[in-house]
């Protein structure tokens with residue numbers, strides 16, 4: 001369902017962050033993206049939601065080449081993709097509820113449906129009672145739960161996460177992983193860049209390892225494979 005064909009990415013400074021990615025991720029898969037810092041993991045992930053465009057190559061999402069998508073079509077693509085970041089990227093002037101509702105307001109969902117769906121996802125992430133709070137009143141783990149709620153509120157087919165546990169303590173990281181497993185269990189594809197060796201080696205899933213812009217390893221039920 002997401003396929004990269006001979007994808008190359010050269011940044012304006014001359015750095016080649018993708019040196020021929022060829023990969024296919026099927027609907028419902030759970031994929032870890034691992035590799036050293038600067039390997040190209042974020043670039044790999046950003047190209048999937050059109051935050052970056054490849055210099056050459058094709059990226060097919062459900063058969064549509066998203067590299068050729070007109071900019072004005074990108075919001076439609078993003079409706080089918082939820083994105084979760086290491087630093088949460090919540091809007092600090094909005095309440096928890098408003099942060100999540102925002103994603104539905106921009107697509108002009110009916111107000112009654114918005115309320116129902118926001119409370120539904122807040123319930124799913126276990127934070128219904130915090131709907132009226134501001135993001136900075138929450139712990140890091142709670143903020144990440146809210147950002148996951150925001151990512152799934154549109155019922156996307158794919159959730160992309162760039163080091164979602166990078167700012168969290170080990171216990172909170174495991175809780176967040178449980179949430180991703182639940183989201184995957186309902187059929188959502190998960191693509192997650194991570195440096196968390198213990199998680200990758202415990203919750204076994206497909207592992208794509210990237211080094212110097214090249215996929216050097218792609219294994220079903222793979223291992224982290226690096227020392228730290």
Ligand code: ADP
Nearest residue numbers: 011013015017036037038039040041042043044
């Ligand atoms: P990772 O996520 O594995 O740390 P990145 O995809 O962020 O790797 O980076 C891959 C390479 O591309 C690195 O050398 C990085 O410095 C470079 N890079 C990333 N983003 C940019 C950018 N916007 N402009 C120029 N170089 C970049």
Ligand code: ADP
Nearest residue numbers: 011013015037038039041042043046086162163
């Ligand atoms: P990470 O390792 O988590 O990807 P980075 O420090 O590599 O974080 O990148 C942080 C941000 O800076 C990213 O959005 C990336 O695109 C950008 N970036 C990274 N390297 C460069 C670079 N050499 N030149 C310009 N922007 C860069």
